[in-house]
Every structure is written in C-alpha cells, then in structure tokens.
Amino acid sequence: MAEQFYDFVSIQLDKNSKASLYTQLYDCLRELILSGKLGHGYLLPPVRKLASFLGINPGTVVSAYKLLEQNGYTYSRAGSGNYVAQIAGNAQDGPEPALIDIDLEIFENKSSAGDRPNCIDFASVMPTPDLLPIDDFKNVLIEVLDRDKGFAFGYQESQGFYPLREAISLYLKEQGVKAQADNVQIISGAQQGIDIIAKALLNFGDYVFTENPTYPGAIASFRSRGAKIIGIPMENDGIDIQELENKIRSFRPRLIYIMANIQNPTGYSYSLAKRNRLIGLARRYDAIILEDDYISELDFTDTPMAPLKALDRDQRVIYLKSFSKIFMPGLRLAFLLMPPHLVAKVLAVKHHSDISTSGLTQRAFDLYLRKGIWRKHIAAIHSIYWERYQTALNAIEQFLPSTVICHRPRGGLTFWLSLPEGLSAIKIVQEAEKRDVFLLPGTAFFPRRPPDRFLRLSFAVAGSEKIMQGLKVLGEVITENLQAMKK
Amino acid sequence: MAEQFYDFVSIQLDKNSKASLYTQLYDCLRELILSGKLGHGYLLPPVRKLASFLGINPGTVVSAYKLLEQNGYTYSRAGSGNYVAQIAGNAQDGPEPALIDIDLEIFENKSSAGDRPNCIDFASVMPTPDLLPIDDFKNVLIEVLDRDKGFAFGYQESQGFYPLREAISLYLKEQGVKAQADNVQIISGAQQGIDIIAKALLNFGDYVFTENPTYPGAIASFRSRGAKIIGIPMENDGIDIQELENKIRSFRPRLIYIMANIQNPTGYSYSLAKRNRLIGLARRYDAIILEDDYISELDFTDTPMAPLKALDRDQRVIYLKSFSKIFMPGLRLAFLLMPPHLVAKVLAVKHHSDISTSGLTQRAFDLYLRKGIWRKHIAAIHSIYWERYQTALNAIEQFLPSTVICHRPRGGLTFWLSLPEGLSAIKIVQEAEKRDVFLLPGTAFFPRRPPDRFLRLSFAVAGSEKIMQGLKVLGEVITENLQAMKK
Structure with missing residues (x-):
C-alpha cells in the first residue's frame, strides 16, 4: 500500500449495498473529516489515484468529491485539488451548532x-407593535375568560382545543385544502411544528432534503436529531427538481422540507409542474414532505396559489401553518395538518415536548377566527x-x-x-x-x-x-x- | 465451542476499558435481546457456564443478569433460570414508545x-376549575394589555421576559436559593423543561439515572433522545444512595433526574444526609442533576425544606419549577435555574424548540408574582x-x-x-x-x-x-x- 493512502485504509465500500458507491464513499470521507482524521487544509488524493486504490470508477470519486464540496466539507482550488475545509463541530459531540x-x-x-x-x-420580518390587533384580541380574551372561567386555565388536551381545530379545518377548506379536525395538531408556533416533526420522523443519521437557501431554524431542529442535511438549490420557479431527482435515488431522505409559496428567504414560488413532480418523487421514493406555509396570506397577485397540500392525494404532505409568526409573534400559535397515519405519533411527541399549547390562547384564537376578525x-x-x-x-x-x-x-x-x-x-x-x-x-x-x-x-x-x-x-x-x- | 454458546459468540469484553466488565456484558446481552437475536422466552445460559465460556468471574455474570432483570429485559423463575422478557420495541427503531x-x-x-x-x-392531580384564580388573572391580563399594547404580542426574547426573570430570582431568594435573572430560562411548562435539558445534554446512548418510580413524562423525553435509562429505587428518605453509588461508577450517567421534596409519585422527601451525598457523587463522577420541584409549595409541615439547589455549591444542579403544572395547568409556564455554563446551550435549544414562551403569559405572570397574588x-x-x-x-x-x-x-x-x-x-x-x-x-x-x-x-x-x-x-x-x- 502506498503511504499516501494510509489515511484511507478504513474505507470499505459494498458493491451489493442499496446505497450507491459514491454516497458510500462520501459518507466514509465525511466521517474521516468529522472525526478529525483528515484535518483542515488536508489535500485529498487525486481522483484517479484514489479510484485505483479503492478499485472503483474515477467518476464515483468525482461525484463523492463534488458532494463533499457542496456540503462544505471541502473546497477546491483550480488546478491544485480538493482540500478539507474548517469544520465547526465534531459529529460525535452532536451535530454542529x-x-x-x-x-x-x-x-x-x-x-x-x-x-x-x-x-x-x-x-426584521416582525411587524411593528402598532400593526398588531391588540384591541380585538383583548376583547376575545375577556370574552373567553367570562365564558369559560376556570376551564380556560384548566387541563388542555394535547392535540388542541377541539373547536379551534374545527375552525381551522373550515378555514383550510376555503384555501382549497380538505381537512378534518381529527388530523389537526395545535402547536406553539411554526418552529415547534418543525421540531416536533423532526422528533417524530427522524432517527440519528437519517437524510433530510431542504431547499438551499432555507429557514435556519429548521436546519437547527433537524441537526438536533442528528439528521444529515442535503440542500437542493432553489430556482425562481421552485426547487431544482432534476437535482432533487438525482439525489433522492441515492439518499432516500425521510423528509423533504419546503415552502411552495413565497419561500423564505428567496420569495420564489413553485410552478404547478414542479409541485406535481415533487409529490410524485416523494411517492416513488417514500419520503414525507413538510410544507411550511410561511406567508401565503400576503400573495399580492390576483391569482393566489393553493398550498402544495391541496395537491396531496396520497397523504405525503404535512402542512404547517403559523398564525403567530408574522402577525402576532408573541402569541406562539400554529398548527399541523397531518396524514392520518402520523396523527398518533405526532401527538405523543407533542405530549412529551410540552404537554399542550396554552389553552387560553387557543380558546381566544378560536373566537378570533370564528368571528372573522382574523380575515x-x-x-x-x-x-x-x-x-x-x-x-x-x-x-x-x-x-x-x-x-x-x-x-x-x-x-x-x-x-x-x-x-x-x-x-x-x-x-x-x-x-x-x-x-x-x-x-x-x-x-x-x-x-x-x-x-x-x-x-x-x-x-x-x-x-x-x-x-x-x-x-x-x-x-x-x-x-x-x-x-x-x-x- | 459448545453449540449452546453460538448466540454469544459476538460478545467481546475489554478488560482495559473504563467501563466495568459487568456493564459491558450487560450492554452486549441487552443488544442481543433488543435486536431480537435472543427472543422472548429464551433461556439464558447458567451463570457458571457463560462465565467459563467468556473467561470471566461468575460474579460478573451474576451482576449483569441482575441488572438485565432490574431493567426488565429478563425475568427469573426460581430454580429454573433467567428468561428473556417480552420487549415492546426495537432499539434500532428509536426507543420503545x-x-x-x-x-x-x-x-x-x-x-x-x-x-x-x-x-x-x-x-387526577389537576385542580378543579373552581380552584383556579380566574378573576385575579383576568385583571393582570387586562392590566398588561393596557400597559404594553402591541408589545404584549410582539417578539419575545428566547430566554424570557427580563422583568419576570428578575421577579423569579427574588422569589427564589426567599426559598433559600441564590439566583440571578441571567441564569433563569423561561419555558412553557415543566415537561418542556425536561425535554429541553434532554436535548441540550444527552446524546444517543448516554445514560440517565432516574428515581424508580418516577414521572413518566420525563422518561418519554429521555428515551426520545435515545438515552439509556437506569432507575434507582426510592426509599422513604430519598433515593437508595448506596445503589446510586454502585451504579454511578460503572455507568457514568450524564444526567440524574430527581425530585428532592415530595417526590412524584411516592411523596417521599430526601433527608439532608442524602442530599449532600447525592451532590457529592454528582461532583465526583461529573454528572448533572436535574431537580424537578414538583410541588414543594404544598409542604404541610412547620419546617419546609429548601430545594436541593440551595445546597449546590459548585453548579451541579439544574432547578426546574413550574408555575402551571398544578395551579394553572393550561397556562404552560415554568422556569429553569441553571449553572452559568449551561445558559447559552439551553437558550439555543429553547430557540429551536419553540423560539420563546408566550410573551403575554410571561408579562401577566410577572405582574401576578410582583403584586403578591401568587403567594x-x-x-x-x-x-x-x-x-x-x-x-x-x-x-x-x-x-x-x-x-x-x-x-x-x-x-x-x-x-x-x-x-x-x-x-x-x-x-x-x-x-x-x-x-x-x-x-x-x-x-x-x-x-x-x-x-x-x-x-x-x-x-x-x-x-x-x-x-x-x-x-x-x-x-x-x-x-x-x-x-x-x-x-
């Protein structure tokens, strides 16, 4: 064995594995980098030499190197090769913070x-306090306290106040989304929704696809579960669907996190064609889509688009919507509309995350929705x-x-x-x-x-x-x- | 090799390891059981035979068998041996639900x-609605809305509303606990506190010690992080400290979750001697103690005891207290008092869990505390x-x-x-x-x-x-x- 390959002797690729050779190689090299065995500035071997040492096709090494660079583990210098980048954390100590x-x-x-x-x-995307509907909300709060008395502070079932879940499913029907109160889970803001889905669906080492760029709070939750995140570039008519298709075959992500309407931060919205292809790919490769409806209320066109969820015929899409993120940030109120087979699992995770969302807030917001004040x-x-x-x-x-x-x-x-x-x-x-x-x-x-x-x-x-x-x-x-x- | 040991050929013990032989053996057998290789009803080999096969002391096998039984992986029948118990889940699919x-x-x-x-x-331990302080709370809510207007619904910093953190540190001083607002983290109920500490401190496979019996919601959060949980028996003057000392040496738990005053569900409280020994052991073996102060307000004796945290001289104890659990369950409000070195980490986890706790609730409760209505x-x-x-x-x-x-x-x-x-x-x-x-x-x-x-x-x-x-x-x-x- 040539001495220059000493660092790579631990790499074992399995040609019979379901995972492609290049993702196996990528994973091995990534581990060597995260464990510190290949330090910052380390020059990776030339493609042909590593391919010959491992007995694989040079194209496989090229693909693995490309992926390492895309995910920030290496950088390349034209004519000089691929170097290990500076890595913030160590995978063994939990994902990089x-x-x-x-x-x-x-x-x-x-x-x-x-x-x-x-x-x-x-x-900031937070509204200034003068734009918040303070008087209206005070009135519904008082009405709820007078109506429900001690029950407004009593035990609140974990899935959420039933009348609010009903009011939400009516609201959704107006947006073109079929919904039943039984499939709605009330949560304490959109961030908690992402975190709960991460806890309910992801195991250590699972792959998650996100748009690139995306909302950093989502990345933090996925990393906290030890997930491996792969960003797929955004184009101005939605995610790069060809790149998604190329990657989904090899990585088999458990979850795809997207914003189909007015994405954060790019503002791009998905074309109808891309919506349909995305759902088709999720079905074929058995992935769940988490659709974060960030701000579709503020569509300024004459033809606002329905959520991706409206196209979801075989229960691939979890729909996440916050009532508080933009309009009353301090309120901490949002919901998930879920495929029925995930309802019990998500409920259990909500329960051990914080038992329930404030019953008082839920009761007041229910009235706020039903009276049409929200609209x-x-x-x-x-x-x-x-x-x-x-x-x-x-x-x-x-x-x-x-x-x-x-x-x-x-x-x-x-x-x-x-x-x-x-x-x-x-x-x-x-x-x-x-x-x-x-x-x-x-x-x-x-x-x-x-x-x-x-x-x-x-x-x-x-x-x-x-x-x-x-x-x-x-x-x-x-x-x-x-x-x-x-x- | 005798055929009867075929199932145990994968067991490898390392005499030079920091972990004791019996915990290594316990871990190996546990893996065999959880992976399904040793199924329900499987009769484990007699102690002396397995000891001789593995080249270890019979006492080591006895200890491992005992631990398997204590943790529910096996059961014994007098005179007939040790059998594998029915296991609900599979460790590979995430911890048992x-x-x-x-x-x-x-x-x-x-x-x-x-x-x-x-x-x-x-x-139920939830108070009936007639016992909830509905009118008082309505008044502080209205006062806050009139005072703070839109700010009551605006962006709320993740660590919590500063005046409330200040009011809490004053309240704690009266309980004999030194506290500064900077080390207080506001959270949405005690369950979230446990869940956040689990996320901040535990990696997959870490050990957690709990009292046995204990609060099931805590176990759910620890399991969700992939932690291995070891229950230490409760005695009527606190945890079995001798057993704790025996186990802490081998398992080096990252976290010890306890209720020093009026434990749930036993009602037992720790003697002063056990409090001091517990803190000493945590120091010696570098563990963090999470003290859940479940209900110490309802001490009916003339000599209520201070929290364990009052004895914490070198920042080993995280103190968790809910204002809502028993007295206003629907409110979802609690706090953590933390060792300074954990403040930033816990804040980051709170942020990706749900950004912040409702600002309106925090502002109202701040007034409620300051006006002495809580008392x-x-x-x-x-x-x-x-x-x-x-x-x-x-x-x-x-x-x-x-x-x-x-x-x-x-x-x-x-x-x-x-x-x-x-x-x-x-x-x-x-x-x-x-x-x-x-x-x-x-x-x-x-x-x-x-x-x-x-x-x-x-x-x-x-x-x-x-x-x-x-x-x-x-x-x-x-x-x-x-x-x-x-x-």
Whole structure:
C-alpha cells in the first residue's frame, strides 16, 4: 500500500449495498473529516489515484468529491485539488451548532436595530407593535375568560382545543385544502411544528432534503436529531427538481422540507409542474414532505396559489401553518395538518415536548377566527404591506445599480437581491450598518459554505419614507463598492 | 465451542476499558435481546457456564443478569433460570414508545372520570376549575394589555421576559436559593423543561439515572433522545444512595433526574444526609442533576425544606419549577435555574424548540408574582388541600386494611399505597373503577417491569365527603380481594 493512502485504509465500500458507491464513499470521507482524521487544509488524493486504490470508477470519486464540496466539507482550488475545509463541530459531540448561533444573531441584530431610533430596519420580518390587533384580541380574551372561567386555565388536551381545530379545518377548506379536525395538531408556533416533526420522523443519521437557501431554524431542529442535511438549490420557479431527482435515488431522505409559496428567504414560488413532480418523487421514493406555509396570506397577485397540500392525494404532505409568526409573534400559535397515519405519533411527541399549547390562547384564537376578525386583520395589513412592496420595488429600480438582480416575488415581506460578481454581501451589510441601514446577508440562510452574494431586504418594519431613504443609502454603498472594484 | 454458546459468540469484553466488565456484558446481552437475536422466552445460559465460556468471574455474570432483570429485559423463575422478557420495541427503531402510551392513558382515564358525574376521581392531580384564580388573572391580563399594547404580542426574547426573570430570582431568594435573572430560562411548562435539558445534554446512548418510580413524562423525553435509562429505587428518605453509588461508577450517567421534596409519585422527601451525598457523587463522577420541584409549595409541615439547589455549591444542579403544572395547568409556564455554563446551550435549544414562551403569559405572570397574588393564591389552596390531606389520611386509617402501608408525606396531593403481598394493584384499580372510583396503579410510574402492588391516590379533585365515600369503596374492594386470596 502506498503511504499516501494510509489515511484511507478504513474505507470499505459494498458493491451489493442499496446505497450507491459514491454516497458510500462520501459518507466514509465525511466521517474521516468529522472525526478529525483528515484535518483542515488536508489535500485529498487525486481522483484517479484514489479510484485505483479503492478499485472503483474515477467518476464515483468525482461525484463523492463534488458532494463533499457542496456540503462544505471541502473546497477546491483550480488546478491544485480538493482540500478539507474548517469544520465547526465534531459529529460525535452532536451535530454542529454553528447555525443556531447565526440564527440567534439574526435576532440580536434586530434588537440592536430597534434600539437605535434613526436606523432603518430592513432585517426584521416582525411587524411593528402598532400593526398588531391588540384591541380585538383583548376583547376575545375577556370574552373567553367570562365564558369559560376556570376551564380556560384548566387541563388542555394535547392535540388542541377541539373547536379551534374545527375552525381551522373550515378555514383550510376555503384555501382549497380538505381537512378534518381529527388530523389537526395545535402547536406553539411554526418552529415547534418543525421540531416536533423532526422528533417524530427522524432517527440519528437519517437524510433530510431542504431547499438551499432555507429557514435556519429548521436546519437547527433537524441537526438536533442528528439528521444529515442535503440542500437542493432553489430556482425562481421552485426547487431544482432534476437535482432533487438525482439525489433522492441515492439518499432516500425521510423528509423533504419546503415552502411552495413565497419561500423564505428567496420569495420564489413553485410552478404547478414542479409541485406535481415533487409529490410524485416523494411517492416513488417514500419520503414525507413538510410544507411550511410561511406567508401565503400576503400573495399580492390576483391569482393566489393553493398550498402544495391541496395537491396531496396520497397523504405525503404535512402542512404547517403559523398564525403567530408574522402577525402576532408573541402569541406562539400554529398548527399541523397531518396524514392520518402520523396523527398518533405526532401527538405523543407533542405530549412529551410540552404537554399542550396554552389553552387560553387557543380558546381566544378560536373566537378570533370564528368571528372573522382574523380575515379582517389580514385584509388590513395586506393593503399596508402591498403599498410598501410597491414602494420598495420602485426604490430598488431607482436606487440600486441595474447589475443587482431582483426577482419580483408574488408577495411576502422581503426581496432577495443578487449582487454582481465580485461584491461581498457581508461587506455591503457591514458598510450599510455603519450608515444606520440594517439588512441580512443571504449567508444566514445557507446551511453550509454559503455564497456571499445575496441580500435579504425586508419591508416589514420600515414605512414608505424610510424605505426610500434606506434604499438610497444601500444603492450608494453598492455603487461605491463597484467603483472600488474597478480600480 | 459448545453449540449452546453460538448466540454469544459476538460478545467481546475489554478488560482495559473504563467501563466495568459487568456493564459491558450487560450492554452486549441487552443488544442481543433488543435486536431480537435472543427472543422472548429464551433461556439464558447458567451463570457458571457463560462465565467459563467468556473467561470471566461468575460474579460478573451474576451482576449483569441482575441488572438485565432490574431493567426488565429478563425475568427469573426460581430454580429454573433467567428468561428473556417480552420487549415492546426495537432499539434500532428509536426507543420503545410504550411508556408514552401509558402516560396518555392517564389523562384519558382522567377525562373519562370527568364525564361521569357520580364518580370519585382519585386519579387526577389537576385542580378543579373552581380552584383556579380566574378573576385575579383576568385583571393582570387586562392590566398588561393596557400597559404594553402591541408589545404584549410582539417578539419575545428566547430566554424570557427580563422583568419576570428578575421577579423569579427574588422569589427564589426567599426559598433559600441564590439566583440571578441571567441564569433563569423561561419555558412553557415543566415537561418542556425536561425535554429541553434532554436535548441540550444527552446524546444517543448516554445514560440517565432516574428515581424508580418516577414521572413518566420525563422518561418519554429521555428515551426520545435515545438515552439509556437506569432507575434507582426510592426509599422513604430519598433515593437508595448506596445503589446510586454502585451504579454511578460503572455507568457514568450524564444526567440524574430527581425530585428532592415530595417526590412524584411516592411523596417521599430526601433527608439532608442524602442530599449532600447525592451532590457529592454528582461532583465526583461529573454528572448533572436535574431537580424537578414538583410541588414543594404544598409542604404541610412547620419546617419546609429548601430545594436541593440551595445546597449546590459548585453548579451541579439544574432547578426546574413550574408555575402551571398544578395551579394553572393550561397556562404552560415554568422556569429553569441553571449553572452559568449551561445558559447559552439551553437558550439555543429553547430557540429551536419553540423560539420563546408566550410573551403575554410571561408579562401577566410577572405582574401576578410582583403584586403578591401568587403567594395569596398558594396560601388559599394550601389550606384547602391541607384539610383534604387530613381527611384522606383519616379515611385511609379508617377504611383500608392495616396491611395496606401508607407513608405520611410532608405534603403534596397524593398518597402512595403499598398493597399486601399477593394482591394486584391493577386488579384493584379495575374493580374500583367498576364502582365509580378512579385511581392510578403504580405501574404507570415505573419505566420497566413495574411491580404490581402500588396505588397512587390523589385528593386534588375530590372534596372531603367524596374522599370518605371513595376510600370506603376502595377499602371494600381491597378487603374482598384479600378474602378471595385466602380461599
């Protein structure tokens, strides 16, 4: 054995295994990297040499190397080879925590923006307190307390207050989704929904597919279960379905986490063709889809699309919807609509996660839905945000260089901006912050080795005037950076 | 190799390992049982023969066999040997779910009791709605909504509303526990606290020690993390500390979950000597103690004991306290007081579990604590429950045969009854239920192979008259069963 292969002697590939050779090789190399046996900066052997040492096709090594790089375990230098990247954690000590920190930082950023009165906040997607329906909600709270007395604070069944589950299934039918109260599980916000599904479905080492970029809080929950996460690129008509098909065969993910309408952070929505293919692939390869309906209420087109769940004919899709995420963030209330065969399992996990969601909140929100106040509230903020959306879009055209690419989303609270080649989004964010304009670099939304060229710009907090001011500053910062690059 | 040892050829013991030989052997045999290689009813080899086959001391085999039996993997028949027990799940498919079902059934039982107006409910520990402080809480809710407006529904920091964390640290100082707001984490009920600590501290395969019997919801959370659970017997002055010391050396548990004051379900409290030894052992073997303060407000003696946490000089104890479990179950509010080095980790887990606990609930409860209404409420129910405690104790003496043993707990809402040899607690519960008296068999509180001779009798729901009636019925059922046994 040549000495240069000493580090690879532990690799054993099984040609009779269900898993393809390249994913086996990928897993072996990944383990060697995570265990620290191949340290930061280690130069992997040339493709042909490793292939010959292992007695496999060079194409197999190429595929494994490519996957390592995509998932951030290695990086390549043109003409010089593949090197092991710096790895934050060690798989044996539980999955890498780096992403949780990024996620918390988002919120810290937000607070620090909030503390500076002259700043312009394009980072937060939380509504400002003046947009929250405080009086209406106070009235339903009082009505519930007078009606239910001690029962409002008593034991609450884990699946949720039955009348609320009924009201939700009526609400869903209006969205084109067939639903029964029996298949609805009430939860304490969308994040808990993701976490509960992770606990109910994932075992250590299972694969999960997500969109890339995606919501970092979901990645944190999947990692906490010891899942292996594979990001599939987003395109402006939905996930890269060809790439999904290529990967699903080899990895057989248990779960696919997606946002079909107005994705966070890109704002992209799936075409009907991609919706159907996604469901077909999930059926063929026996995967469950978790659809996070982040913000479809804020579709500004004349033809809003139904959730993916509306197309789900053979119970492949879990539908997750929050009532609080955007509209009353402190309320912590959401629900899961589940395939019937998962109801009992998810209920058991909810029970050992926190027994039940606050009964008082559930009872008050039930009334809020049934009285139609929710619909009224959504209509009110819809028109406020529609105005800001247009203002922001105009300001982007007016103030940003034409080389900054902005896709026009169907709705939502954010724009996803792609910077010209050579600019660093992190640097732009830092420089804008010095001029009191806060926004997020896209890096926060990529689980691994994020590209440094995207910005997420939210208009949830800033009014029209501040949107114009802030985009003017951002335009100046980008232009200055472009000029500095030319020198 | 003799053919009878064919099944054991995979066992490999490492004399140089840190783990003792008997725990290694225990782990190997356990794996063989869980993988199904040794099926239900399989007769294990005689001690001396297996010892000789493996080249180890017979005492090592005896210890491993004993542990297998204690943890429910085998049962012994006098003079005939050790047999593999029926195992509910398979470790590979995630830890056995049986216990979660038992736990849910507890609540179902409770509801079915509630639906029958003539029944007597000794099962539930939930207060009846008339005991809940509904008007006081409504007033603080309205005060908070008027004071904080939209902020009451806005974004809530994950560690919890700072003024509430401050109010809690003041409250703790009165209980003899030094606390700072920075080390307090607000959570959505005690169950979530246990679940978050499990997620923050436990990796797949870690050992957890619990009292035996214990709270089943805790076991469910530990199992969900893939932890191996070892129950240490409870004695009426606290955990069997000698057994704990014997086991801690070999298993090096990451976590020890205990209730030092008025344990659930036994009602036993730890002596001061055992408290100190427990903390000393945790220090020596680098374990973290999770102290669940279930119900110490309801100590009916003149000399209530401080939490274990009050003795924690080198940050070994996480203190968990619910404000809602017993007094306002639907509220979902509790806190963790943590060693400073765990604060960031627990905060990250809280964040990916459900972002934060309802801000409105936190703000209202903050006011409730600061205005002293909590103290007033506890004083009121203290006297109601003290009366029921005495009534129940008298009725037990009057109506139950003297062979039923009842330890007198310092307080709480339940009595733990031990039936005479030969009676089945499950049968007694079933027969009492036919006569409209509901109580819980102790079996629900043992993680494995529960002894069928304990009853947990709660006086949280029944008033004095019903307590007398119900215990009269229970006494009749037990006496009839004793007589039937003699025949």
